[in-house]
Amino acid sequence: MPAPAETRPAGRLRRGLTEPLLPFAVLALLAVAAAASQRTVMCWASVGALAGYSLSGSV
Amino acid sequence: MLFSPGWRAHVRQGEVLAVFSLGLLLGGTLSATVLWLLSGFAAPLPRTARVGAILVLAVAGVAREAGWIRVPLPQNARQIPREVLQRRIRLGSLQFGFELGTGVRTYVSASAPYVVALGLVLAHQGPLATILTGTGFGVGRAVTATARYASRNHEWDDRRITRMPVLTNAIGVAVLIALAVFYL
Numbered sequence: 001m002p003a004p005a006e007t008r009p010a011g012r013l014r015r016g017l018t019e020p021l022l023p024f025a026v027l028a029l030l031a032v033a034a035a036a037s038q039r040t041v042m043c044w045a046s047v048g049a050l051a052g053y054s055l056s057g058s059v
Numbered sequence: 060m061l062f063s064p065g066w067r068a069h070v071r072q073g074e075v076l077a078v079f080s081l082g083l084l085l086g087g088t089l090s091a092t093v094l095w096l097l098s099g100f101a102a103p104l105p106r107t108a109r110v111g112a113i114l115v116l117a118v119a120g121v122a123r124e125a126g127w128i129r130v131p132l133p134q135n136a137r138q139i140p141r142e143v144l145q146r147r148i149r150l151g152s153l154q155f156g157f158e159l160g161t162g163v164r165t166y167v168s169a170s171a172p173y174v175v176a177l178g179l180v181l182a183h184q185g186p187l188a189t190i191l192t193g194t195g196f197g198v199g200r201a202v203t204a205t206a207r208y209a210s211r212n213h214e215w216d217d218r219r220i221t222r223m224p225v226l227t228n229a230i231g232v233a234v235l236i237a238l239a240v241f242y243l
Contacts, residue, residue: 010212018210020219023202024226028233035241041188043241047175047234048192052087052199054169054230057219 023053070148076208078149079156083197083204086160091193094176098183109181110242116177117235120170124231134167160197169227171234172196178238 010018031046101109122128139158144151158164162172175196179189207215 010210010214014210014212018206018215020206020215020222020226021229023199023206024229024233027199028229028237031233031237032240035237038241040184040241041191043237044179044182044184044188044192045195047178047237048087048091048195049199049202050230050234050237051169051171051175052083052196053202054171054227055167055200056203056223056226057216 020056024050027053072208075148075152076204079152079204080197080201082153082156082158083160083201084194085197086157087162087193087195087197087200088160088190089157089193090161090163090176091179091190091196092186094179094193095186095189098180098189101181101183104181109183113178113181113238113242114235116174116181117231117238120174121228121231121235123170124228130170132167132170132173135163135165137165139165156197156201159200162196169230171227171230174231174234 016022027046027050031043031050034042034046119128119130123130139155143155143158162176167173175192179192182189203219207219
């Protein structure tokens with residue numbers, strides 16, 4: 001009997017797209033690029049998102 | 060767990076994720092609004108002193124995450140009670156997200172949120188930048204829940220736990236670099 005869908009190992013694409021380091025990489029690049037181009041709102045909003053993401057799993 | 064693959068409640072899990080994320084955004088936005096009001100106290104300080112203090116804080120955040128210095132965090136050392144989710148799942152998810160989003164109702168174990176909160180007070184910038192930083196904080200928290208949900212697999216938690224030490228250190232460094240590039 002096949003395992004329920006939720007317990008099957010994730011496919012390679014899904015694993016890659018949900019890699020926990022990926023959001024960090026995107027947000028860090030966004031924050032530094034916004035800082036370099038002096039975009040205040042984007043820079044601080046990205047830094048805020050990084051701060052929120054640093055609490056991954058914390059409840 | 061709200062976004063566990065083993066979901067069995069009568070409400071769709073995606074719907075719960077959306078409501079929970081909305082709560083996170085609202086909570087972060089509210090906290091940042093309070094920080095914007097508090098930032099008025101920093102206004103009389105010269106810009107160089109405020110920028111210097113922001114960068115010193117960011118360096119301290121990196122050092123704390125690396126274990127080079129010990130700084131006790133003034134966090135609210137409690138978890139949001141499970142009962143919040145047990146009565147009404149949609150309203151409970153919104154409340155749960157809101158409380159997490161404020162950043163003051165539960166554990167805040169990483170340095171970066173403190174660096175950003177104090178940085179916002181010291182920077183004393185316009186309301187839009189300050190408030191959207193809080194909204195961004197909520198987005199950052201929502202990313203975790205979304206990735207967990209999208210992974211459709213319990214194994215995601217193992218990967219997250221494995222990466223957490225690297226992640227909190229890397230985030231501290233990224234925040235420092237972004238603020239240094241912006242202000243220097």
